[in-house]
Amino acid sequence: MAVILLSIFAGGCSMFIIRSYPEVIYNDRQPLISVTYDYGEIEVHLPLVYPRYRPEQIAFQVYSRGDTTFPLISVMQGPLDEIVLFLPHGVLDVEDSTNLIKIMPQDYDFRNFYVPFKGIGAGRIDLPVNAIDFKPLIVQGVVTLAQNDSTLSGVALSVQVFPATLARTKSDENGIFEMGIPGEFMKSPNIELIAGSNLIFKPFRQKLDYSNTKGIYQDVRIGPSKTLEGPIYLTNKKYVHFRENPDVGSDTKFLLDKGESVAVKRMTRGEYFGDIEVLLQDGKLVVFDGWVVKEDLTLMQLENIFSKESNHEPVE
Amino acid sequence: MNPWNRFIICILAVSGSTLHAQIALNVNAIPRQVEVIMDGISIGETPIRNQQIIPGPHNFEIIKDGYAPLTYSLIVNPAKAVNLDFYLNPIYKIKFTTEEEGLTFELNKNHQWSDKKIRLELEAGEHILIVYKKDKVVDEQTILVDEPKQFKYFFKKKLSD
Numbered sequence: 312m313a314v315i316l317l318s319i320f321a322g323g324c325s326m327f328i329i330r331s332y333p334e335v336i337y338n339d340r341q342p343l344i345s346v347t348y349d350y351g352e353i354e355v356h357l358p359l360v361y362p363r364y365r366p367e368q369i370a371f372q373v374y375s376r377g378d379t380t381f382p383l384i385s386v387m388q389g390p391l392d393e394i395v396l397f398l399p400h401g402v403l404d405v406e407d408s409t410n411l412i413k414i415m416p417q418d419y420d421f422r423n424f425y426v427p428f429k430g431i432g433a434g435r436i437d438l439p440v441n442a443i444d445f446k447p448l449i450v451q452g453v454v455t456l457a458q459n460d461s462t463l464s465g466v467a468l469s470v471q472v473f474p475a476t477l478a479r480t481k482s483d484e485n486g487i488f489e490m491g492i493p494g495e496f497m498k499s500p501n502i503e504l505i506a507g508s509n510l511i512f513k514p515f516r517q518k519l520d521y522s523n524t525k526g527i528y529q530d531v532r533i534g535p536s537k538t539l540e541g542p543i544y545l546t547n548k549k550y551v552h553f554r555e556n557p558d559v560g561s562d563t564k565f566l567l568d569k570g571e572s573v574a575v576k577r578m579t580r581g582e583y584f585g586d587i588e589v590l591l592q593d594g595k596l597v598v599f600d601g602w603v604v605k606e607d608l609t610l611m612q613l614e615n616i617f618s619k620e621s622n623h624e625p626v627e
Numbered sequence: 628m629n630p631w632n633r634f635i636i637c638i639l640a641v642s643g644s645t646l647h648a649q650i651a652l653n654v655n656a657i658p659r660q661v662e663v664i665m666d667g668i669s670i671g672e673t674p675i676r677n678q679q680i681i682p683g684p685h686n687f688e689i690i691k692d693g694y695a696p697l698t699y700s701l702i703v704n705p706a707k708a709v710n711l712d713f714y715l716n717p718i719y720k721i722k723f724t725t726e727e728e729g730l731t732f733e734l735n736k737n738h739q740w741s742d743k744k745i746r747l748e749l750e751a752g753e754h755i756l757i758v759y760k761k762d763k764v765v766d767e768q769t770i771l772v773d774e775p776k777q778f779k780y781f782f783k784k785k786l787s788d
Contacts, residue, residue: 331746335695335718336738340752342697343714349651351707401682401705432649433707 351433353398357412357426358440363495365390366418366443375402375430377409387417390443403430414441420494422446445494449526450504450519454482457532458543458613462486465617466533467509470519472501488531497521506531511545511611511618513570534616535572536596539586544608546571551607553599557582564601565589572611573603581605649679651708656689656715664688673713680709689713695750719772721747725780731759732780734770758782 355373369390372382383402388394396412403410408429415423421443428438450470454463466482470492478490488506496502499521506515512534519527535543551567557579567573567587575585583603588596654663654675661673665687670678682705689697694715703709723732724744733739734747734754749772758766758780766782 329722329744329746330742332738332740332748334738335748335750336734336754337695337750338735338752338754340695340716340750342699342716344697344699345710345712346701347710348704348706349708349710400707432705 351400353400353403353431353433354435355396355398355412355428355438356435357394357396357438359390359392359394359414360440360442361390362442362444366416366421368417369394369443370415370417371396372413372415373398374411374413375409376404377411379411379413382413390416400433405430405432412438414443416443420445420497422494445497446525447491447494448497448502448519448521449489449491450529451487451489451526452529452531454486454488454506454531454533456616457534457536459537463533463616465509466507466531468504468506468531469508471503471505472496472499473503477502494525497525504529504531507533509618510534510616511570512572512616513546513568535574535611536588538596538598539572539574539588541574541576541585543611544573544575544583544585544603545611546573546603546607547609548607551603553587553601553603555601557584557602561602564599567603573608575608576600578605583608650682650703650706651676652678652680652703653708653710654678654687654713655711656691656713658691658694658715661689661691661694661713661715664690677708682706687711687713689715691715693718717751718748719751719775721749721772721775722777723747723780724777727780727782729760730765730782733757733759756780 367390369388371386371388371394373384373396374382383398384396386396406429408427410428410430412426412428413423414426422445424441426438426441428436430436454466454468455461456463462482463486464482464484466486468480468482468488468490469476470478470490477492477496480488480490482488492502502519502521504517504519508514510533515531515533517529519529521527546567546569549569551571552563553565553567555562555564565587571587573583573585573587575583577584581604583605584600585603586598586600588598590596652675654673656663656673659673663670663673663675665680666685680703682703684700684702687699687701689699694717697713697715699713701711722744723746726743731739731741734756736755736757751772754770754772756768756770757764770778
């Protein structure tokens with residue numbers, strides 16, 4: 312006992328203090344981690360209306376991020392009042408309205424169209440009402456000056472079914488124009504393209520027949536053609552008499568509209584003798600000669616073919 | 628639309644486009660009340676519910692005294708929610724003793740001591756103990772740590788012998 316006490320006294324308290332290793336010793340064991348996902352569903356509601364009649368079937372394709380190469384889904388449905396599409400979570404662009412639903416009525420007279428929309432991760436998307444309607448009828452072409460084939464910009468064009476004007480436009484800097492009119496007029500026999508109402512010439516008029524097509528390419532050649540030789544005069548009023556002979560009482564061949572071109576060959580003190588062009592129904596131009604009272608004609612100035620009443624750009 | 632059509636439409640759908648929507652992050656851990664650091668910022672202690680994150684790569688650090696810290700990198704897929712469960716490895720206090728003379732001990736090829744008695748803090752699991760005498764390996768064994776305990780070392784023959 313005495314020896315033990317002596318040892319403790321000699322060794323001090325340090326003999327009971329055990330050193331600790333200065334750091335934790337890891338064995339780098341693989342941690343146990345569990346990762347699970349909860350996936351939602353996207354429910355797209357697309358209400359539809361049918362202003363004309365209902366096609367038998369409608370195909371729907373959904374695209375993400377404007378990539379129309381691969382549809383996310385393709386569905387064929389009857390003409391319901393509301394289409395509901397289900398998509399998996401996370402397939403849509405949720406930042407921008409780059410997701411698209413392509414709607415394709417299975418009927419030639421109906422238009423196909425895209426409905427853009429912004430996506431969500433999961434949940435319900437209610438899209439605005441869309442109309443399943445006829446394809447628009449298109450007319451396009453180039454406006455040129457018949458005298459020299461130069462393109463004309465700023466020429467007013469319209470499509471009319473008397474008395475209604477269905478569409479208006481002006482030719483662009485390259486003389487190109489395009490107009491669309493509602494598809495419901497596809498069977499109408501009285502659709503007319505009118506060009507050049509803002510020019511000094513008689514406006515160009517052409518019937519448009521959409522009975523077998525949805526698009527018509529119609530070039531517009533305006534003004535006197537190259538075949539008219541000599542100084543060109545334009546009639547300056549409506550109902551100008553174009554007569555067989557200059558003498559009073561001579562037969563009137565035609566009543567000319569304002570802006571008709573007359574290529575003058577000879578003249579007397581009060582009358583001009585010249586040629587006019589008449590466009591036949593089959594599209595052919597036929598030249599007639601005759602007499603017009605001098606006061607009814609004005610010399611054509613090609614420097615500015617836009618009428619004074621209009622504020623249009625000059626000829627290109 | 629009947630449920631079967633709905634199922635087919637969902638199956639037909641092709642996933643894979645990038646999504647930047649918010650995803651609900653839920654984190655559980657054993658033990659409870661563990662601090663979670665995501666991308667260098669503390670997002671609180673577990674259990675964490677409905678923390679909104681965006682899809683893409685994220686780094687998680689899980690820290691609690693008495694447990695081995697855990698780091699985990701995850702590319703979070705577009706989903707409604709992602710649930711993470713972490714099981715932390717405890718650190719046990721071990722009293723290491725031996726009666727043998729002149730030995731040097733090495734744990735996991737990295738930690739050395741020559742004391743006959745020493746207190747160690749060891750992560751739960753297996754550790755490799757190598758024993759040297761005069762720079763020669765005289766023993767090698769695997770220690771399983773699964774509770775706080777006293778470990779008394781007895782000299783054995785080297786396993787390779």
